[in-house]
Amino acid sequence: MPAAGRSPLQALADELHGHPQRRQIERAVVSLLQVARQEKEEQEWRLIAGCLADISEALEVFRPRRGARKISVFGSARTRRSDPCYLLAEAVARQAVQAGFEVMTGAGAGVMEGANSGAGCEHSIGLNVDLPFEQHPNPYVSACHDRLLYFRYFFTRKLFFLMESDALVVMPGGFGTLDELFECLTLIQTGRTSPIPLVLLCPPGDEFWKVWKRNVHHELASRELISPEDVDLMVEASSAEEAVAKICRFYRVFHSAQLGQDRIELLLNAEVPRALLPELNRSFADLLDQGAIQSGEGVDDNGLLRPCLQLRFDKRRVGRLYQFIDHLNGLDLPASSALEHPAERVPTGSQP
Numbered sequence: 001m002p003a004a005g006r007s008p009l010q011a012l013a014d015e016l017h018g019h020p021q022r023r024q025i026e027r028a029v030v031s032l033l034q035v036a037r038q039e040k041e042e043q044e045w046r047l048i049a050g051c052l053a054d055i056s057e058a059l060e061v062f063r064p065r066r067g068a069r070k071i072s073v074f075g076s077a078r079t080r081r082s083d084p085c086y087l088l089a090e091a092v093a094r095q096a097v098q099a100g101f102e103v104m105t106g107a108g109a110g111v112m113e114g115a116n117s118g119a120g121c122e123h124s125i126g127l128n129v130d131l132p133f134e135q136h137p138n139p140y141v142s143a144c145h146d147r148l149l150y151f152r153y154f155f156t157r158k159l160f161f162l163m164e165s166d167a168l169v170v171m172p173g174g175f176g177t178l179d180e181l182f183e184c185l186t187l188i189q190t191g192r193t194s195p196i197p198l199v200l201l202c203p204p205g206d207e208f209w210k211v212w213k214r215n216v217h218h219e220l221a222s223r224e225l226i227s228p229e230d231v232d233l234m235v236e237a238s239s240a241e242e243a244v245a246k247i248c249r250f251y252r253v254f255h256s257a258q259l260g261q262d263r264i265e266l267l268l269n270a271e272v273p274r275a276l277l278p279e280l281n282r283s284f285a286d287l288l289d290q291g292a293i294q295s296g297e298g299v300d301d302n303g304l305l306r307p308c309l310q311l312r313f314d315k316r317r318v319g320r321l322y323q324f325i326d327h328l329n330g331l332d333l334p335a336s337s338a339l340e341h342p343a344e345r346v347p348t349g350s351q352p
Helices: 008-015 022-038 042-063 086-096 111-119 153-163 175-189 208-222 228-233 240-250 274-283 320-330
Strands: 069-073 102-105 124-129 148-152 168-169 196-200 235-237 254-259 263-269 288-299 306-311
Touching: 022 042, 022 153, 042 124, 042 148, 042 153, 069 086, 069 111, 069 175, 086 102, 086 111, 086 240, 102 274, 124 153, 153 175, 168 175, 168 228, 168 240, 175 196, 175 228, 175 320, 196 208, 196 240, 196 274, 196 288, 208 228, 208 235, 228 274, 228 320, 235 240, 263 288, 263 320, 274 288, 306 320
Parallel strands: 069 102, 069 168, 102 124, 124 148, 168 196, 196 235
Antiparallel strands: 254 263, 263 306, 288 306
16 A cells, blocks of 8 residues: 555556566556546446456466466356266366366356366366356355456456466367357467467267367368468367377477567477487478578576577468477477476476
8 A cells, every 4th residue: 555645656656666577567557548638437447447457366366376387178158067078077177187287267167167176176276257147156166265266357357268378178168168269269370379289178979079170170271261280270189188198298398489579489398409400490391481490598487498499480370380399299309307297387496
């Protein structure tokens, strides 16, 4: 709280002294002041205040949990507890926790409830949303007060689903589930989010995703509305073990990506021998916009130095980038602890 006689803006100015993100904060304040000059209506300011409150509360929940990777599970709230999809959601969450991941859901019923049940309160994060009709969080996440968020708006909720997710598991669902799936695919395909694994999961014998992929991709690819390799932005699985194994494989060698204006750095868990670079450049020459794939070092989001591959790639070829990452993850590299713990964003004992 600001001291007596000092406004919140004066207190903010004092606290900004020496802040590492001072320029960004000043830009945000300037933007608010520009809006304030034009907008006088309560509705507009209720929207702005609600967005900022959503962001502030979400950052507080996620801040202490950045060390572990998180898997978001999407699916229908109408799925009954006796449905094979509910049981599979429980199983995939249980497998994810055993592999070291935390599990995020929309905190509702159906598939979301199944996933929170499988993960348990201590490994679940629920991103609920306030609706005109009251949506109660499921009983498996409602008791997790420091792990349950109530968003005022769908768009801020979606922002944090994508910003905090390290993997996506999508199970059969209706409009809401398909909306989340297409939103994720759009952000991945356009390079607005770092590459993450997206798994389409349904029980053995269930043709939901096979039919969906056949219809959607046949029509889109045949009209050249997507690139043929865009089908590799997602993979299918029919068991919990298979889904989690595919997510773990995605992070075997690949750790994360730093997206720059004109290039991308693929941060790695282990160094790719320089002797392999000529072969990589030959096999993936069509991925490059210009130049060549080069090895180097980069700093991840936790300030840790990692080996990396640097390249300027054609941003319309994100599906081809996924094929490149899959190739890297299949390389026969010397065993190391970094390769054996794909669920860890930060190695144990290395938290800054």
